[in-house]
Amino acid sequence: MKTAIRLALVLLALSWAPAMAQQKAPAAQDEPADQEQVQSDISTREIAIQSNFTGIEILIFGSVESSDLQPPGKGAYDVIAVVRGPSEPIVVRKKERVAGIWVNGPGKTYGTVPGFYAVLSTRPFRAIASDEMLNNLDIGLSDLEFGRYTKGNPEEQAYRSAMIRLMKQKNLFQEHDDGVKFIGRSLFRATVALPVNVPTGRYSVDVYLFRDGAVASKSEGSLEVTKAGIEAVLYQLAFKHPFVYGLLGVAIAVLAGLAGWYAFRRD
Numbered sequence: 001m002k003t004a005i006r007l008a009l010v011l012l013a014l015s016w017a018p019a020m021a022q023q024k025a026p027a028a029q030d031e032p033a034d035q036e037q038v039q040s041d042i043s044t045r046e047i048a049i050q051s052n053f054t055g056i057e058i059l060i061f062g063s064v065e066s067s068d069l070q071p072p073g074k075g076a077y078d079v080i081a082v083v084r085g086p087s088e089p090i091v092v093r094k095k096e097r098v099a100g101i102w103v104n105g106p107g108k109t110y111g112t113v114p115g116f117y118a119v120l121s122t123r124p125f126r127a128i129a130s131d132e133m134l135n136n137l138d139i140g141l142s143d144l145e146f147g148r149y150t151k152g153n154p155e156e157q158a159y160r161s162a163m164i165r166l167m168k169q170k171n172l173f174q175e176h177d178d179g180v181k182f183i184g185r186s187l188f189r190a191t192v193a194l195p196v197n198v199p200t201g202r203y204s205v206d207v208y209l210f211r212d213g214a215v216a217s218k219s220e221g222s223l224e225v226t227k228a229g230i231e232a233v234l235y236q237l238a239f240k241h242p243f244v245y246g247l248l249g250v251a252i253a254v255l256a257g258l259a260g261w262y263a264f265r266r267d
Contacts, residue, residue: 085116086201111147120179
């Protein structure tokens with residue numbers, strides 16, 4: 001009798017074992033596979049513009065986390081960092097000579113021009129990914145539309161090229177094919193120079209990790225550029241309360257004139 005009971009228990013245990021194994025199998029399959037990830041940050045998240053502001057350099061740094069990381073330079077990984085400022089409309093006009101005087105002629109309006117745009121990469125980004133992918137990600141000045149379609153039209157291309165050239169002269173548009181440097185196997189860094197005429201607003205900082213021409217990971221960040229001190233007060237008055245700003249300007253001019261008359265009057 002005891003032998004029959006033991007045999008029955010053994011058979012019952014064997015019948016439960018496959019079912020328990022099948023229940024545990026999906027849990028093992030649901031575990032995510034190791035995949036490369038890029039982690040990045042910036043040296044500052046807020047920049048205050050005051051009267052003594054002469055420009056600033058920000059540092060973008062990060063690391064590549066991967067289970068099968070290879071040394072940089074082997075063609076395994078590439079990093080592209082894109083810093084983009086708030087967009088605003090810009091009118092580009094062509095100079096014309098009228099009666100011996102150069103005047104503004106007809107122009108083109110571009111509705112979404114970033115106030116600041118910088119691309120930094122470990123090597124020429126045209127060698128990192130295809131033109132189609134760079135266009136989809138808005139990486140590179142040649143792939144930005146600025147809110148106006150210009151391809152296939154020589155006149156439109158001329159205006160677009162002139163706008164890009166002027167923004168580059170102001171250091172508001174930048175491209176650096178070797179701006180990202182690897183330090184060791186996984187750490188990288190890049191520096192971006194914001195000029196004195198940098199516009200205010202929220203800036204996006206996107207860091208892309210490419211492997212074999214495809215985006216393997218992306219890290220997003222942001223920073224805020226604001227005016228501080230008396231500059232902030234004057235800026236708010238000029239753009240949000242122009243009537244009050246005009247009255248104050250007239251009042252200051254009148255007071256300055258009265259003060260000059262009183263100081264240099266002849267009795």
